[in-house]
Every structure is written in structure tokens, then in C-alpha cells.
Amino acid sequence: MTTLESKDVAVGIIGMGEMGKMYAERLSRGGCKRINVCDLPAKFDSLVEYCKDKEGVVAMQDGHLVSRESDFIIYSVEAEYLDGVVKQYGPSTKMGAIVSGQTSVKAPERAAFEKYLPADVHIISIHSLHGPTVAPDGQALILIQHRATDEKMRLVEQVLAPLKSRYVHLSYDEHDEVTANTQAVTHAAFLSMGTAWRCMKAFPWETGRYVGGIEVVKTNITLRIYAAKWHVYAGLAILNPTAKKQIHQYASSVSDLFKLMIEGREDELRTRVHAARDFVFGQNFSGESTPSSPTSSPRATPSSHASSILLSDKALDRFSIGSPSASEPPPPNSQLALLAMVDCWHALQIRPFVHLALAATPVFRFWIGVAEYLFRSNERLEAAIQAATRTVDHRSDDTEFLCAARGWSDCVTYGSFDAYKQRFEETRSFFEPRFEESRLQNTRMFKFLAEEPVKP
Numbered sequence: 001m002t003t004l005e006s007k008d009v010a011v012g013i014i015g016m017g018e019m020g021k022m023y024a025e026r027l028s029r030g031g032c033k034r035i036n037v038c039d040l041p042a043k044f045d046s047l048v049e050y051c052k053d054k055e056g057v058v059a060m061q062d063g064h065l066v067s068r069e070s071d072f073i074i075y076s077v078e079a080e081y082l083d084g085v086v087k088q089y090g091p092s093t094k095m096g097a098i099v100s101g102q103t104s105v106k107a108p109e110r111a112a113f114e115k116y117l118p119a120d121v122h123i124i125s126i127h128s129l130h131g132p133t134v135a136p137d138g139q140a141l142i143l144i145q146h147r148a149t150d151e152k153m154r155l156v157e158q159v160l161a162p163l164k165s166r167y168v169h170l171s172y173d174e175h176d177e178v179t180a181n182t183q184a185v186t187h188a189a190f191l192s193m194g195t196a197w198r199c200m201k202a203f204p205w206e207t208g209r210y211v212g213g214i215e216v217v218k219t220n221i222t223l224r225i226y227a228a229k230w231h232v233y234a235g236l237a238i239l240n241p242t243a244k245k246q247i248h249q250y251a252s253s254v255s256d257l258f259k260l261m262i263e264g265r266e267d268e269l270r271t272r273v274h275a276a277r278d279f280v281f282g283q284n285f286s287g288e289s290t291p292s293s294p295t296s297s298p299r300a301t302p303s304s305h306a307s308s309i310l311l312s313d314k315a316l317d318r319f320s321i322g323s324p325s326a327s328e329p330p331p332p333n334s335q336l337a338l339l340a341m342v343d344c345w346h347a348l349q350i351r352p353f354v355h356l357a358l359a360a361t362p363v364f365r366f367w368i369g370v371a372e373y374l375f376r377s378n379e380r381l382e383a384a385i386q387a388a389t390r391t392v393d394h395r396s397d398d399t400e401f402l403c404a405a406r407g408w409s410d411c412v413t414y415g416s417f418d419a420y421k422q423r424f425e426e427t428r429s430f431f432e433p434r435f436e437e438s439r440l441q442n443t444r445m446f447k448f449l450a451e452e453p454v455k456p
């Protein structure tokens, strides 16, 4: 049998949604000679129209035809439907082909592949750690060599080279653990902020309370998530068993800290927040550090937090949306969402900077960046702790935030896609009139992040 060279590999894509299209376009522009694609048979005519001006991209009626004619087949469908789609088309896979999946959660993908694919095909899964509107260049692309020779692995690396992504080799289990720690719990925080603001019945940048600096990141990313497809977030949270645990801990951290806040237990709050800070950011994180807390983990070594993003207020202000009318500076924010995030990482012994170096999405990079902005300054952290226990400016928002975090956690724990969709769409409708404006600012803000080197 002759060895297939990457230039002769016929790629197949089943599911021509946003990610499928992004891959087809990149591979076509990169010189891939043949890319067989399909979506649902009912959308065949529009797919033919789409393929017209794409060199080498061939529309097919269904996944049977794609599977029979392709050497490297990528399933790029909703996580919830993957099992059924692989069941349907998997048995038609060409003998000796490599089968892959783009799904954001791998446990169900692995189960479906092992169950339905013929024994004579190879399995190498993939996952681009960015959304379809972010250029893949330099972004992490996870590769999972599950049932394949090293030679097939090299072939996949060559075929995907036009994406110019940074390859990260993981196992299926490692993938799901890392993405639960990075994506799922991060999304839970932003989804909860969005729900809370919707329940407050006001755009956050118009209340005078979420203006400038890291508040800009919070509002922009929240709107970015709600403008995207709900099934992507639902799938990676509901179908990843590790994610349930992380999201539940996040809600518990929000609840624990909120109770300390409203009961005015400032010292206890400070001790807990400092312990979390010391674990995540290390005890000697800056010249302004307070003495280490007795409860801090001995495992918090400087090497575990080697990289930082170091956002600055001024850099972020220019990405604001709306025209905040507040004539006075906003009242200090209790920063419950961020305090709880770092507390959650501490409770679960998660080292976010390890994930940052390994396999971070752009959204996660921003989220660590804002956490770091708050936690690496004693002055800012102390202002948040005092605002949390001594002022009531953010109490209503924080009350809604707690309800929202619990609500998202329950929804994920119960595993209800319908409830998830309904929750998501209620908040999506609230923010929708401002999506276009925030899309423009998000594009600029993410470009800024891409150009800003992670500082050693």
C-alpha cells in the first residue's frame, strides 16, 4: 500500500456550520486540493451555492458520501447530536481513513467513535480553542492521537498546517479536564453576569456601576458569549462530567463569599480571599504583597504562575460600548464574580496559569487578565473587600448574580439542554440590540490581546 502524502489527502467535513466553514475556507486557501463537505441534506442547495467560489470545496448530499470519499473526516456538528450523526455515517467511513471530531467536549465523541466506527479506521480528534471569528493563527489546536499510528498523526499535522495554529497534544481525558477548568467555568461566570444584568433590567454600562477598565472586559465578553450559539456553551458544560463539578464549585464560592459580605464578616472574607490569591498568584506576586496567609497552600510556588497578561485600565477604556453618562466615578465594586473565581480555583486546586500556557482560549486569557488586575494590587483588592462588606452599592447586582450562578449550575447539573437554551435566549434577547456595537469593540479588543505578548 502506498503512503498518502498530505497534498493528496481528501479532507471531509460533516457539518458546515461556523467552524466547518472556517476550516474549509482555510484549508482551501492553504492549497488543499479536495475538501468534501456536507450539512443536513435539506441545506444541500445553499451549500452548493456556498462552495461555488471555494477552490476544491465540493458539496455533497450527506455524510455517507463524504465518509466514502475522504481520507481525513472531521465531524463538526453540535455535541448533543454527535452520537446520532456518527451512528448514521460512521459505518460508511472509507477503509484506512482518519476520523476526527471538532466537538468541544470529548467524552461523548470518544464513546461515539469507539462504538460506531469500523475497526480499520484511525481516530485522531481535534479541537480549535477559539471561536470561528478569531483567526486560527497562533491559537491552540488540541490534537488527540487516540487510535492511530504516529505516521497518521504527522499526516494530520501537515494537513492542518494552513491553520497556522499551535499544536497541543493531549489525551481525551486531559482535554476534558483542561477545558472544564478553562472554558466551562469561565463561561459560567460570564453567563451569570449577563443573567444578573438582565434581571436588573439595565445595561450595565448605563447604570454608572460598570464603567471603564476591567468592567469593559466583563461587559464586552458577556455580550460576545450571548451573541454566539447557545449549543456550543451548553454542550461543553452539560456533557463534560468534570465541568459540572467546576461550575457547581463556582456557584458555591459565590454563595459563600456573598454570605460573608452581607453579614459584614470582613476579616473572614479577607482571610479567605487572600488564601485564594496566594494559591493562584503566589505569595510574592508583587512588591505590594501583604504577608502570606497562614491558610495558603504550600504548593503555590512562583513557577506555577509564571505568565501574566497585565491588563491596564487605560488600554481597556477605549473598548467601551455605549456612552456612559456618569459624571462621577463609579462606586467601588465588590467584584464578587472575580473573588469567587479565584476562590473556586483555590477550592479545586486549579492552577490557571498552567492552563494559560498550555491550552487557553482568548476568552480565558482575558478572564485571567482581569483577575490578575484585581488580585495583584493590594489596593484594588482591599477596595473590593471593603466595598463588599461596608457598602451596598452593588448589593442588588450581587444578589442577582448569586441567583444567576446557582441557576446556571443547577441547569448544567440537571443536564437540561432545553432549560439551558431558554435561559440563554432570555438574556440574549435583552442584549441583542447592542450586539453589533459590542461586536465591533470585541473585534478590536481581541486584536489588542493577540498583539499583546504574555509577559514572562
Ligand SMILES: NC(=O)C1=CN([C@@H]2O[C@H](COP(=O)(O)OP(=O)(O)OC[C@H]3O[C@@H](n4cnc5c(N)ncnc54)[C@H](OP(=O)(O)O)[C@@H]3O)[C@@H](O)[C@H]2O)C=CC1
Binding pocket: 014, 015, 016, 017, 018, 019, 020, 038, 039, 040, 041, 063, 076, 077, 078, 079, 081, 085, 102, 103, 104, 105, 127, 128, 129, 130, 131, 132, 229, 231, 232, 235
Ligand atoms: N463555535 C465555536 O466557538 C466552536 C465550536 N466548536 C465545536 O464545533 C462543533 C460545531 O460548532 P459550530 O460550527 O460553532 O456550530 P454550528 O451550529 O454553526 O454548526 C454545526 C452544523 O452541523 C450541522 N449538522 C447537524 N446535524 C448534521 C448532520 N446530521 N449532518 C450534517 N450536518 C449536520 C448543523 O445544522 P443545523 O444548524 O441545522 O443543526 C450546523 O450547520 C461543535 O461541536 C462545537 O462544540 C469548537 C471550537 C469552537
Ligand SMILES: O=C(O)C(=O)Cc1ccc(O)cc1
Binding pocket: 103, 104, 128, 129, 130, 131, 183, 225, 232, 236, 361, 362, 363, 364
Ligand atoms: O474562547 C471561548 O471560550 C469561547 O467562547 C469560544 C470557544 C467556544 C467553544 C470552543 O470549543 C472553543 C472556543
